[in-house]
Amino acid sequence: MRDVTSPPASTPRTARALAREAITHEILAAARARLAEDGPAALSLRAVARDVGMVSSAVYRYVENRDALLTALIVECYDELGAAVEDAEAAVADRADVTSRWLAACRAVRTWSVTHPGEFRLLYGTPVPGYAAPPDTIDPATRLVLVLVAVVADAHDDGAVPPLSPTAQGDLTELVAGARDFVAARGLIEDAPPELVVRTLMAWTTVLGTVSFEMFGHLANTVSDPEAWFDVVALRLAADLGIGL
């Protein structure tokens, strides 16, 4: 019984390949479970091997080494987080209400992070000592940022964004040229005002900084309710971006 939907030449989906894929998936799942408990740096390949009922060396049939396992996890997590933010933002019915869309996206970032502390550490915590993230990870990583930028871009197109009190200091245009090319290449804003780019970058920094502070305990004894605090921050950032209130 042949599978006509997928050509066997390009992807020979034999039973063997399927089993291999399933086991690889099982290994990744076990690794993510371990991740939540001990953190990325302490991720033990032997431990995940035990969890899936294998001997440690057998895992190397499926995963090249520990770094490759980390990379796979990073890509998976970035994608999951990106999807969560995309869904949350897309769920806002009133597309003209950019403030709600911004808040929904930001909240989704925090919600996912709080419910996935181990994964958050992997993505936005200290890089694992000997590990250097390969280029494969930067594309999934941008997915989340694109949602935020898209909201800002929409608000900008509507003309709802007031002039952003430009502080004259050198050529901002050149400084954030990379970021402007980034959004331009994705067809979001053709010729973004540097002011807007700077504000958006700062906002994204503050969003992630706020979540990091909460996750890593730097907010203890300072703010009573982290969730409410995050909302305050997110709304103020929206106001700073000219898309709030």
Added chain:
Amino acid sequence: MRDVTSPPASTPRTARALAREAITHEILAAARARLAEDGPAALSLRAVARDVGMVSSAVYRYVENRDALLTALIVECYDELGAAVEDAEAAVADRADVTSRWLAACRAVRTWSVTHPGEFRLLYGTPVPGYAAPPDTIDPATRLVLVLVAVVADAHDDGAVPPLSPTAQGDLTELVAGARDFVAARGLIEDAPPELVVRTLMAWTTVLGTVSFEMFGHLANTVSDPEAWFDVVALRLAADLGIGL
């Protein structure tokens, strides 16, 4: 030859105790050197033992365990960073120029971080898996924040801070009560406006977030000159706080 300056009863500064102190210091120094290379999670007690020319078990005479070593390093680094920021801020001659004082303090944060990447990871990166920072560390950690708050407080006392466009959303007062008590207890601002506290907290989050982004490589291909970018961010935060331009 007795040392009259220090009473021998409370601190018996014998030659032995001095030698012990010196070796402990040497161990800490070696650990910090290792820190810069491999990061906190990979800090190997055996490696620092080799560096100081000891066998691994010998260091346990001076350091209780790896966590205690980390704690000592954290306290040391927080103090060093705090001192660096204090000095930089104090070096601004014109005390009325709050903007320059703010910028100097912020710049000192970044400069220290960039020149001490390993230590920065230790302080503001992912907490080491099995390690929980003891209460001894929170006091040194606040030292740096106090400098920033003091600048804001001075600006506030001068009355130079304009009304901060309050976005009405629940009772901010209760939300940031911890932070307000914090500054009040240190005699900085007696009855700080919640608006100001919120802004200052956000600014501090953004400052550290910006440095973290740079240090952990999340700013790659986005901003051409991290140092110039940091200045832009810091100055804009000052403007948001009402102490800039």
Added chain:
DNA sequence: TCTCTTCCGTGAGCAGTGCTCTTGCTTTGC
């Protein structure tokens, strides 16, 4: 159906880790 190749799991092994414990030596205090 038979063979041959490819794949997979096992277990031993190497070098490294944190940490404990015993042993012997040196230094200190009386």
Added chain:
DNA sequence: GCAAAGCAAGAGCACTGCTCACGGAAGAGA
């Protein structure tokens, strides 16, 4: 001068990432 205390060494335990030779199983081609 001697007992006590402190110190460095080394063996040892359980753990880590990773490699490699081995035997078995499963699929592919004839």
